[in-house]
Amino acid sequence: MIIEECESTNDLAKKMAENGAPHGSWISALRQTMGRGRLGRKWLSDQGNLYLSLVARVTDQDPLTWIPLKAALATVQAVKKLKSGVDLKIKWPNDLVIVDSEGVRKAGGILCEGVGSRGGTFIVIGIGLNCKSAPQIDQPTFSLDLDVNLLRPILVEELLRELESSTNQERYLEYSLFSRGDSIEWTDLRAPEKGTFTGTFESIGKLGELLVNTSEGRKSL
């Protein structure tokens, strides 16, 4: 269902799931007035970009932690179907970025949230993609220059397909911003006072975790 405006499509999709909406139900708004990003951030949501939330049933088939990664993979595949030349990458776990001579710029993001209902446990997958404009935020952003109306059905199809397929680390790595041996820096959000850690990217683990090599050995993030 496509609506003109709402506060957040994730909030509406959660209500849909609570009220018994089946797996695969989705809602998209032309703009959001209180779009939400990860880590409690705001998601600026002007008209022209994509704001879509899909209700996904949780099954035992795959670890829950793979759902955000699958959603990112589906989004990259959908964008490439529409515009094959776009070099959209996934910055673990599910940031969608473009990398070129201007550096790494954010083109979209995904916010997955759990919701319980009488029908079982669901995850709401919320996707925001800069199709028409790049909002000015505290990091470089990029607009993909895509027709949101053409992208929407392809994205839903790719999401459903990806959710049904089994976890595929290789395919995720194909679109990963990080390649084996790349230097990466991170902070522990639960203990930011510990500062920045460094290591090199090794791979993605079975649960979708980031495996890094550090001076103290292999760590999983």
Ligand code: BTN
């Ligand atoms: C991020 O911080 O990178 C994730 C952004 C997720 C934004 C999308 S837009 C559709 C859905 N509704 C929301 O309020 N947030 C998600």
